[in-house]
Amino acid sequence: MTEQIKEQVLDTFNHLHANPELSWEEVNTTAYIKEKLEEAGCAVTAFDDCTGVFGDIGNFSGNVPIIAVRADMDALWQEVDGEMKANHSCGHDAHMTMVLGVLWNVKEQPDILERIGIRFIFQPAEEVGSGALKLVEKGAVDNVDFYYGIHLRPYQETENGKAAPAIIHGATGSIEFEIRGDDAHGARPHLTHNAVEIGTYIVNAIHTIHLDPNVAHSAKVTRFLAGGRNTNIIPGNASLAVDLRAQQNDAMELLVKRIHDILESARSLFNVTITITEDSSIAAAEVHPEAEEMAKKAITAVLGEENTTEPIITPGGDDFHFYTIKKPHLKATMVGLGCGLQPGLHHPNMTFEHDAMFNGIQVLTKILELHAKGDNEA
Numbered sequence: 001m002t003e004q005i006k007e008q009v010l011d012t013f014n015h016l017h018a019n020p021e022l023s024w025e026e027v028n029t030t031a032y033i034k035e036k037l038e039e040a041g042c043a044v045t046a047f048d049d050c051t052g053v054f055g056d057i058g059n060f061s062g063n064v065p066i067i068a069v070r071a072d073m074d075a076l077w078q079e080v081d082g083e084m085k086a087n088h089s090c091g092h093d094a095h096m097t098m099v100l101g102v103l104w105n106v107k108e109q110p111d112i113l114e115r116i117g118i119r120f121i122f123q124p125a126e127e128v129g130s131g132a133l134k135l136v137e138k139g140a141v142d143n144v145d146f147y148y149g150i151h152l153r154p155y156q157e158t159e160n161g162k163a164a165p166a167i168i169h170g171a172t173g174s175i176e177f178e179i180r181g182d183d184a185h186g187a188r189p190h191l192t193h194n195a196v197e198i199g200t201y202i203v204n205a206i207h208t209i210h211l212d213p214n215v216a217h218s219a220k221v222t223r224f225l226a227g228g229r230n231t232n233i234i235p236g237n238a239s240l241a242v243d244l245r246a247q248q249n250d251a252m253e254l255l256v257k258r259i260h261d262i263l264e265s266a267r268s269l270f271n272v273t274i275t276i277t278e279d280s281s282i283a284a285a286e287v288h289p290e291a292e293e294m295a296k297k298a299i300t301a302v303l304g305e306e307n308t309t310e311p312i313i314t315p316g317g318d319d320f321h322f323y324t325i326k327k328p329h330l331k332a333t334m335v336g337l338g339c340g341l342q343p344g345l346h347h348p349n350m351t352f353e354h355d356a357m358f359n360g361i362q363v364l365t366k367i368l369e370l371h372a373k374g375d376n377e378a
Contacts, residue, residue, distance in 0.1 A: 001105055001358060009101045009357060012036070016093040020075030020086040023125040026051040029073050033096065033122045040103050042120065050134055051124040057103070058113040067371050068119040068144040069364055070320065071099040072126035080348040089350040091152035091341070094357055096122060098150060101361035106368055115372040119144060129172075129282045132319040136326045144327075146291055148367055149320045149334035150360050152352055153312060154345055158338035160353050162307040163363055165295035166287045167336045170216065171252035172317030173244035173281035175259050176223070180273040181236030188234075193270045195238035196226050201269075205262045206242065211254060216315055217246040219255055241278075245315045249284045256281070282317040286324045288331035295333050297375070298366035303359060312336045316345065335363060 021029050030051045037044045042055030052073065060066065072095055075086040099120055106112050121140055125131030141147060151167060158164055179199060184192035203221050211217050219242060226238035242259055246252040256279075267274050292311065299308045324332045339356030343349070 001101075001362065002108070005101065005104045005108075006358065008104060009097055009361065010354065012100055013093060013097040013354065013357065016096055017088050020088045020093070021073075022077055022086050023074040023128040023131070024051060026073045026124050029096075030122070030124070033073075033100070036100055037103070037120065040107060042103070045140075047138060052122060052131065052135060054119055054121040054140055055103070056117060056119050057106070058117045059115060060117040064116050065145040065371060066117040066119060066143055067368055068121055068141060068147045069099050069102060069368075070121040070123055070147065070149045071095040072131065073122050073124050074127050074131070076127055076346060078346075078348050087348060089346050089348055090127065091345070091350075091352070092126070094152055094352070094360075095150060098357050098360040098364065101357065102364045102368070105361055105365045109365075109369070112368055112372040116368065118368060126319050129280055129317075129319045132322040133326070136323060141323055141327050141330060144330060146294070146371065147323060147330050147332035148291065148295065148364060149318075149332075150337055150364060151318065151334055152339050152341050152345075152356075153336045154341045155338070156344075157312050157314060158309060158336055160338050160340035160356055161303065161359070162309050162338040163299045163303060163359065164309045164312045164336035165299055165333060166292045166311035167285065167318070167334045168287065168311050168313045169282075169285040169317050169321060170245055170247040170315045171249050171281060171284040173252055173256055174241065174278060175244065175256070175276060176239070176241040176278035177263060177274055177276045179238040179240070180275060183236045184234045186232040186234055192234055192236050193272050195235045198266055198270050198272060199224055199226060199238045199240055202240065202262060202266050205265070206259065209255065209258045211246075211251055215246065215248050215251045217251050217255060218315070219244050219259065244281070245317075247284065247313070247315065252281060252284070282319050283321050283325050284317075285321050285334075287311070287333045288324070291331040291333040294367055294370055294375075295335050295363070297370060298363050299335070302362045302366050309336075309338075335360070337363075
């Protein structure tokens with residue numbers, strides 16, 4: 001990697017980090033990435049009805065494999081130093097930067113471009129779990145053979161300078177619901193059902209869910225809003241959200257069913273309206289062994305065998321895995337990059353060693369080089 005590319009990488013990261021955009025609002029980010037893809041000579045595809053963009057470069061003659069590399073684009077909405085704002089605390093700014101770095105790297109290696117087609121996919125809305133499904137709908141991976149992602153990992157999972165050939169994400173889910181009733185005077189509790197008490201019943205019932213302890217799982221209430229400024233009003237309405245995690249997809253299905261059973265029980269017991277306003281989930285990882293083996297070879301070649309770790313098992317989720325579920329022909333994996341990330345993903349003040357991006361760029365470039373050489377046997 002040349003010094004010029006390294007300088008481009010750091011400049012690009014600084015720009016993306018300073019200009020975060022929320023899910024489905026990545027308008028300026030899409031325009032910026034599109035310009036970079038076009039400058040590098042890619043055939044670019046963008047969309048009229050959503051954000052996101054991808055660029056093709058190399059040989060798309062139909063007789064060679066098509067390899068895709070994906071970066072997620074969106075930022076989180078969270079409080080940072082007392083201010084609510086968009087914030088790249090999940091590393092998507094770094095992911096976009098690394099994928100562009102790979103493009104600039106392979107431009108210096110025309111032999112790779114002669115032997116394979118490469119698609120650089122910049123996907124919106126990963127944080128809300130719907131961007132991958134949209135790009136599947138758009139046909140972004142229809143003709144792709146191998147598909148690779150990359151994600152920064154916290155120091156607790158992977159040390160700086162190391163990398164894993166796969167991230168075994170768990171399934172994640174979110175159920176949001178509202179309790180709807182009438183307010184009443186604090187002196188007359190018999191005239192209404194207290195939404196705080198109903199919500200508390202639901203919270204306690206969730207704590208009684210017990211699945212197979214050998215399969216990691218959790219369910220916890222992450223939002224409970226009820227009442228107002230006047231403490232002498234019994235609130236009839238409340239808004240709650242439940243975050244769900246399970247390492248396996250079948251465990252997630254059972255967890256979701258138990259939550260629905262609890263809500264139905266509360267409806268019947270208190271004779272109130274409980275309306276589910278959001279019920280979404282992200283599937284657990286389905287990693288293809290050939291893609292994982294290719295990533296392992298690349299990591300070993302770039303960082304050394306001593307810095308090649310086992311696949312990372314994590315309760316976090318990523319909608320990257322919807323691609324393989326919706327398009328079973330895909331051979332896909334996501335590289336886990338150690339980078340000294342702390343205190344943790346989604347922490348408002350998350351930091352990492354920026355030089356680690358060069359490791360990620362080199363690993364992804366090596367993957368493409370191995371494919372170009374025809375080294376795709378597990």
